[in-house]
Amino acid sequence: MLWAVSADSRQDFAFAFLSILFEGAPFILLGTLISGFIDIYLPSNTMDRMLPRRTLPAILVAGLLGGILPVCECAVVPVIRRLVKKGLPVSCALTYMLAAPIVNPITALSTWKAFKGPIVALGEWGTASASVVMTVSRLGLGFLVAVAVGLIVSKIPLRKLLKPKLVESVEAEGKATASAKDCGHDHEHGEACCGHDHGHSHEGEGGSRMVAAFRSAMRDFTDVGVYFTIGVAITALFNTGIAPGAEWLDTLAEGQVAGPAALMALAFVLSLCSTSDAFIAATLHKFTWGAKLAFLTFGPMMDVKLLFLYQTVLRRRTIVLLAIGLFLGIGAAAIGWQAAISAMNPPLSAP
Amino acid sequence: MKSMVLSRSLQALALILWGAVLVYFHTSGRLVKYLAPDFRVIAFLGGLGLVVVGLFCLLTAREYATCGHQHGPEDTHDHESLDIHPIGAFLILVAPLLLATGWTKDSYSLAALTRKGLDDTAAESGIFLASTLPPLTKEIIERQHPPDENGYRQFPLLELFFSSADPEMRGLVGGMQVVTEGRLIRDPDPHAPANQRRLYRLFITCCAADSRPIPIIARFKDAPPEVEDNTWIRLSGTIGYPDEGEGHHAVLEVDFAKVTDPPVEESFMRGF
Numbered sequence: 001m002l003w004a005v006s007a008d009s010r011q012d013f014a015f016a017f018l019s020i021l022f023e024g025a026p027f028i029l030l031g032t033l034i035s036g037f038i039d040i041y042l043p044s045n046t047m048d049r050m051l052p053r054r055t056l057p058a059i060l061v062a063g064l065l066g067g068i069l070p071v072c073e074c075a076v077v078p079v080i081r082r083l084v085k086k087g088l089p090v091s092c093a094l095t096y097m098l099a100a101p102i103v104n105p106i107t108a109l110s111t112w113k114a115f116k117g118p119i120v121a122l123g124e125w126g127t128a129s130a131s132v133v134m135t136v137s138r139l140g141l142g143f144l145v146a147v148a149v150g151l152i153v154s155k156i157p158l159r160k161l162l163k164p165k166l167v168e169s170v171e172a173e174g175k176a177t178a179s180a181k182d183c184g185h186d187h188e189h190g191e192a193c194c195g196h197d198h199g200h201s202h203e204g205e206g207g208s209r210m211v212a213a214f215r216s217a218m219r220d221f222t223d224v225g226v227y228f229t230i231g232v233a234i235t236a237l238f239n240t241g242i243a244p245g246a247e248w249l250d251t252l253a254e255g256q257v258a259g260p261a262a263l264m265a266l267a268f269v270l271s272l273c274s275t276s277d278a279f280i281a282a283t284l285h286k287f288t289w290g291a292k293l294a295f296l297t298f299g300p301m302m303d304v305k306l307l308f309l310y311q312t313v314l315r316r317r318t319i320v321l322l323a324i325g326l327f328l329g330i331g332a333a334a335i336g337w338q339a340a341i342s343a344m345n346p347p348l349s350a351p
Numbered sequence: 352m353k354s355m356v357l358s359r360s361l362q363a364l365a366l367i368l369w370g371a372v373l374v375y376f377h378t379s380g381r382l383v384k385y386l387a388p389d390f391r392v393i394a395f396l397g398g399l400g401l402v403v404v405g406l407f408c409l410l411t412a413r414e415y416a417t418c419g420h421q422h423g424p425e426d427t428h429d430h431e432s433l434d435i436h437p438i439g440a441f442l443i444l445v446a447p448l449l450l451a452t453g454w455t456k457d458s459y460s461l462a463a464l465t466r467k468g469l470d471d472t473a474a475e476s477g478i479f480l481a482s483t484l485p486p487l488t489k490e491i492i493e494r495q496h497p498p499d500e501n502g503y504r505q506f507p508l509l510e511l512f513f514s515s516a517d518p519e520m521r522g523l524v525g526g527m528q529v530v531t532e533g534r535l536i537r538d539p540d541p542h543a544p545a546n547q548r549r550l551y552r553l554f555i556t557c558c559a560a561d562s563r564p565i566p567i568i569a570r571f572k573d574a575p576p577e578v579e580d581n582t583w584i585r586l587s588g589t590i591g592y593p594d595e596g597e598g599h600h601a602v603l604e605v606d607f608a609k610v611t612d613p614p615v616e617e618s619f620m621r622g623f
Contacts, residue, residue, distance in 0.1 A: 008460035019559035026397020
C-alpha cells in the first residue's frame with residue numbers, strides 16, 4: 001500500500017509510526033523482562049497457594065493477582081492452562097486470565113503515562129488528570145468484568161467450558177493427586193518422577209536459568225513486538241488519513257454507541273499488548289474517553305491472537321459466548337461511563 | 352538445535368536493531384521531534400536495555416539453558432517457541448522500522464497537518480488551555496511581551512492562536528504589532544489567496560502521533576517567501592482576528608519575514 005502512495009504520505013506514516021513505536025517499546029521490554037523471569041523462576045503453584053478456599057473470595061483475589069504476578073495477555077494463557085491442569089478452579093483461572101493483563105502495575109504505569117496531560121472535567125467535582133481517570137477506570141472496569149466472568153463460570157460444569165483433552169488432564173491429575181497419598185512420595189516437594197508436574201524448581205540440573213529467563217523475555221518481546229508493530233502500522237495509517245476508511249472511522253468517533261463499538265472492533269483486530277495499547281488509544285483523539293476505555297478494556301480480554309490462544313484451553317462455544325458477553329458488557333459499561341462524564345460537564349469533557 | 356540457534360539469533364538481532372534505532376534518535380537529538388520530554392529518557396533507557404538484552408541473548412545463543420521446572424507429560428509448552436516463524440517475525444519487526452527510519456523527515460506533510468487540524472480555529476481545537484493564557488489587561492500583556500529591535504512585540508504562536516477564541520483578548524491584542532515564529536506551510540484551503548500561508552507549531556501530548564497543529568494565518572503584502580514547506584521562519588506584522596465565515600482566525604498581516612533556526616523544542620508540550 002505504502003509504495004503506491006505519495007512521498008508525503010510515506011513521510012507522514014513514518015513520522016507517526018516511529019513516534020508511537022518509540023513511546024511503547026520501552027514498556028514492552030519492561031513487561032516482557034518481568035514475564036520472562038516469572039516464566040522461569042516462579043513455581044507454577046505459587047498462585048494456587050495464594051488463593052482462599054471459598055469461591056467468592058478466591059475469585060476476588062484471583063482478579064487482583066496481576067498486581068504481584070504481572071503478565072500480559074499472551075503470557076497469561078499458557079500460565080492458566082498449566083494452572084488449570086494442576087487443579088486451580090477454572091473460575092479463578094479465567095478471572096486471573098482476564099484481569100491480569102489489565103490489573104497489573106506495568107499496564108497501570110503505561111496507561112498513566114500515555115494519558116498524561118489532558119484534563120477530564122468532572123462537573124462540580126472540578127477536573128482530574130486523564131492519567132488518573134483513565135488508569136483507575138481501566139483497572140476498575142477490567143477487575144469488575146473479570147470477576148463477573150469468574151462468578152458466572154463458577155456455576156458452569158467444567159466439561160461445558162474446557163477442551164475435552166484438558167478436562168481429561170484435569171481429572172487424571174485429580175486421580176493422581178488422590179492416589180499420590182499412597183504412592184510413597186511427597187507431592188509437596190521432590191522429583192517429577194511420577195509423571196505429573198510438581199510445579200517447583202529443580203536446581204542444579206545444568207544450564208543457566210538466567211539465560212533461559214532472558215530467552216523467555218526475548219521470545220515474549222518478539223511475539224508482542226510483532227503484534228505491536230502491525231498495530232502501530234495500522235494506527236499510523238489511520239492517524240495520518242492514509243488508510244482507506246479513515247474518514248469513515250472518524251464519522252463513528254462521536255457516536256455514543258458506534259464509537260465504543262468501533263474501537264472494540266479495532267482492538268480486536270489490532271491484537272495489541274496491554275502493556276502498550278494505551279499509547280495507541282491516546283492517539284485516537286477524535287474518539288470519546290468512553291470509547292477509549294472500551295478499547296483498553298476489551299482488547300486485552302479478546303482479540304484475534306487471543307482467539308487462537310484461548311482455543312488451547314476453552315471450547316469454541318465458550319470462546320464465542322465469552323466474546324459476545326465481553327463486547328456487550330464492556331460496551332454497555334463504557335457507554336454508561338461516558339454518559340456520566342458527559343452529564344457532569346459536556347463542554348470540557350472533549351478528548 | 353541449529354534452527355533454534357538461528358531463531359534466537361534473529362530475535363536478538365531484531366532487539367539490537369530496535370534498541371540501536373532508539374539510541375540513535377536520542378543521541379542525534381531527533382527524538383525531541385517525536386516524544387514529549389519525559390518519554391525521551393525512558394525511550395533512551397529502553398533502547399539501551401534492548402541492546403543489552405539482545406547482545407546477551409546473541410552471545411549465549413548456543414548455550415544450553417534450562418527453565419528449571421518439570422513440564423507434565425502432556426504439557427508440551429516450551430519457553431522459546433514463537434507465534435509465527437522466526438524469519439517472518441524478524442521481517443515484521445525490522446522491515447517497517449527500517450523503512451520508516453528511511454522515509455521520515457521528522458515532520459508531517461500539509462495533508463496530514465490539515466487532517467490533524469491545520470485549518471481549525473482555536474475555538475474548534477478542543478484543547479483545554481485557558482490556564483496558560485495571561486491575565487487580561489493591556490499593561491500586563493505589553494509588559495509580558497517586550498518589543499524587539501524593530502518595535503514588534505514578541506508573542507509565542509500558541510498565545511496568538513488561543514487568543515482568537517477569547518473576545519477580550521481579541522480586543523486587547525488585535526491591531527498590535529507582533530513578531531512570532533513557527534513553520535511556514537502552504538494553506539490547505541484551495542480557495543485561499545496566493546499570498547496566504549499558515550504558520551504553525553505542533554502541540555504534543557505524548558508523541559508526534561497525538562500531536563495537533565497550532566496554526567495562524569500569515570498574509571504577505573507581496574509574494575510569500577520562496578521556501579520549502581515546514582521551513583522555520585520569523586514573521587513580523589500586525590495581528591488581527593477577522594471572522595471570515597468560519598469563526599475568528601488569528602491572521603498576521605506580514606510586514607517582513609526572516610528564515611530562522613528551529614528552537615531547541617520545536618513543539619509545544621503540555622505541562623512542560
